[in-house]
Amino acid sequence: MDRVRIGLAGCGSVSQRGLLPHLAQDDIQAWCELAAVMDPEPGRAEASAEKFGAAHHFTNYADMLASDIDAVVIASPIGLHHEQAMQAIEHGKHLHLNKTMTTTKTEADEVIAAAANAGVTVVASPGRGHRAGTRRIKEILEAGDIGRVYFAEIGTAGSGHEHEGFRRGDDILSNVSPAWYYRKPGGGPMYDMAVYALHTITGILGPVRRVTGMSGIGLKERTFKDQILPVDMDDNTHLLLDFGDSVFCILFGTNSQGGPRGFSSPYISGSEGAVAYEGGELVTWGRNVEGGRRAERPRGAMPFVVGEHSDIQESHVYSDIMHMVDCVLNDKRPAVSAEHARHVIEIIELGYRAAETGQTQDMETDFALRALDAPDVDSR
Ligand SMILES: NC(=O)c1ccc[n+]([C@@H]2O[C@H](COP(=O)([O-])OP(=O)(O)OC[C@H]3O[C@@H](n4cnc5c(N)ncnc54)[C@H](O)[C@@H]3O)[C@@H](O)[C@H]2O)c1
Incomplete structure (x- = not known):
C-alpha cells in the first residue's frame, strides 16, 4: 500500500x-x-x-x-x-x-x-502515555528524585460539552447537539475526559490492580440552546486506584468546573519529595533535588x-x-495500543461497579507501554 x-x-x-x-x-x-x-x-x-x-x-x-x-x-x-x-x-x-x-x-x-x-x-x-510531560515524570521517578512513591492525584473537571464554543453556530457543521454525552451507554466524563488522566497516570505508574470509588450525578439536566438535555449517566465520579505495593491514586472525572487546576495534571508524592505542575511548569520538590526545587518545561513535540x-x-x-x-x-x-485502552476502560467499568456495590474490584487486564517510534513527516 x-x-x-x-x-x-x-x-x-x-x-x-x-x-x-x-x-x-x-x-x-x-x-x-x-x-x-x-x-x-x-x-x-x-x-x-x-x-x-x-x-x-x-x-x-x-x-x-x-x-x-x-x-x-x-x-x-x-x-x-x-x-x-x-x-x-x-x-x-x-x-x-x-x-x-x-x-x-x-x-x-x-x-x-x-x-x-x-x-x-x-x-x-x-x-497520553507517550507525551513529553508523562515521559519526563517517569524519568524523575526512576531517577529517585522524589524517593519511594506513596500516592498520586489526578483528574478532569470538564465542565460539559454544551459549553463548547464550536457548537454555538446554526449551520449543519456546527449545530451539533452534545446530548449523547449525558446518556448511557458511553456518556459521562469518565469515558470522555478522565480517560486522559487514566492514560497519563497508568503511563507513569503502570497497571492498576484494584479499584474502588463513589459516583453520582450532579446536575440532573443540562441546557443546550433551547433544549433540555436529560442526564442519566454519572457526572461526578471519584475513584481510589491501587497500583500494588501500597501505591495509590485518587482520580476524579466530573462535569464541574476545573478552575485554575490543570486538566489531567498529575500530583505525585513520594518519601523524599513531590512532583506536580505549577503555572505551566513541571516542578519537583525534595531532599534529592539541588536547592530543594527544580522547575522545567518538558520538551518534545508529538509525532507529526x-x-x-x-x-x-x-x-x-x-x-x-x-x-x-x-x-x-x-x-x-x-x-x-488497544491493550492500554482496554486497561483504562476496565478501570472505568470497575469504578462504576465499585461505586454501585460498595465493593473494591480486582482488575484482570494488564498492559505494557511500548516505545513510540516517531518518523519524520518528510521521510516519505
Ligand atoms: N469534543 C471534543 O473536545 C473531543 C476531543 C477529542 C476527542 N473526542 C472524541 O471524539 C468522539 C466524538 O466526539 P464529538 O465531541 O466530536 O461528538 P459530537 O457530538 O460533536 O459529534 C458526533 C457526530 O457523530 C455523528 N453520529 C451520530 N451517529 C453516528 C453514527 N452512527 N455514525 C457516525 N456518526 C454518527 C453525529 O451526527 C455528530 O455529527 C468521541 O469519542 C469523543 O470522546 C471529542
Whole structure:
C-alpha cells in the first residue's frame, strides 16, 4: 500500500475543529488521503466533504465500509464505537478509535481478538502515555528524585460539552447537539475526559490492580440552546486506584468546573519529595533535588505535529491517527495500543461497579507501554 485511504465516521466537534483540518493539510498527502466522510445527520458529511476535500460522503456507515478505503477513523459518539469497530474489522479496515475505544472490557476483548484474527491495525486514543510531560515524570521517578512513591492525584473537571464554543453556530457543521454525552451507554466524563488522566497516570505508574470509588450525578439536566438535555449517566465520579505495593491514586472525572487546576495534571508524592505542575511548569520538590526545587518545561513535540499542525486544534488526536497510518504503511506494532485502552476502560467499568456495590474490584487486564517510534513527516 502506497498511501492509506481514510474514511472518517462522525463529522461533529472533534472532526470539524481538528481531525478534518489536519487531514486536509498538504504535508501528509504522501502518507494518507481523506477519501471519505460519513455522518447520519443529513447534509453534514456532504458539507464536510466539500469543505475539506474528501472525494466521497455517506450518511450510511455500511456504505462507507463498502467503498474504496483502507482505514476508518471513528469519531462518533462513544456508545457506537464497539459496533462500528467490529464492522470495520469485518471489512478488513484498519482502525483509529477516538477515546474511549469501547465502554466495557468484554467489548474491548472482542475488538482486540477480531483485529488480531483479521490482521488489521488498531490504534486507540489517547496516546497520553507517550507525551513529553508523562515521559519526563517517569524519568524523575526512576531517577529517585522524589524517593519511594506513596500516592498520586489526578483528574478532569470538564465542565460539559454544551459549553463548547464550536457548537454555538446554526449551520449543519456546527449545530451539533452534545446530548449523547449525558446518556448511557458511553456518556459521562469518565469515558470522555478522565480517560486522559487514566492514560497519563497508568503511563507513569503502570497497571492498576484494584479499584474502588463513589459516583453520582450532579446536575440532573443540562441546557443546550433551547433544549433540555436529560442526564442519566454519572457526572461526578471519584475513584481510589491501587497500583500494588501500597501505591495509590485518587482520580476524579466530573462535569464541574476545573478552575485554575490543570486538566489531567498529575500530583505525585513520594518519601523524599513531590512532583506536580505549577503555572505551566513541571516542578519537583525534595531532599534529592539541588536547592530543594527544580522547575522545567518538558520538551518534545508529538509525532507529526509540525508546521501548520501545531496551530490546529486536537493535534494529539491527529498525531494518534498518523501513528495508525505509520503502523499500517511500515508494518509496526502500535504503541498507542488497544491493550492500554482496554486497561483504562476496565478501570472505568470497575469504578462504576465499585461505586454501585460498595465493593473494591480486582482488575484482570494488564498492559505494557511500548516505545513510540516517531518518523519524520518528510521521510516519505
Ligand atoms: N469534543 C471534543 O473536545 C473531543 C476531543 C477529542 C476527542 N473526542 C472524541 O471524539 C468522539 C466524538 O466526539 P464529538 O465531541 O466530536 O461528538 P459530537 O457530538 O460533536 O459529534 C458526533 C457526530 O457523530 C455523528 N453520529 C451520530 N451517529 C453516528 C453514527 N452512527 N455514525 C457516525 N456518526 C454518527 C453525529 O451526527 C455528530 O455529527 C468521541 O469519542 C469523543 O470522546 C471529542
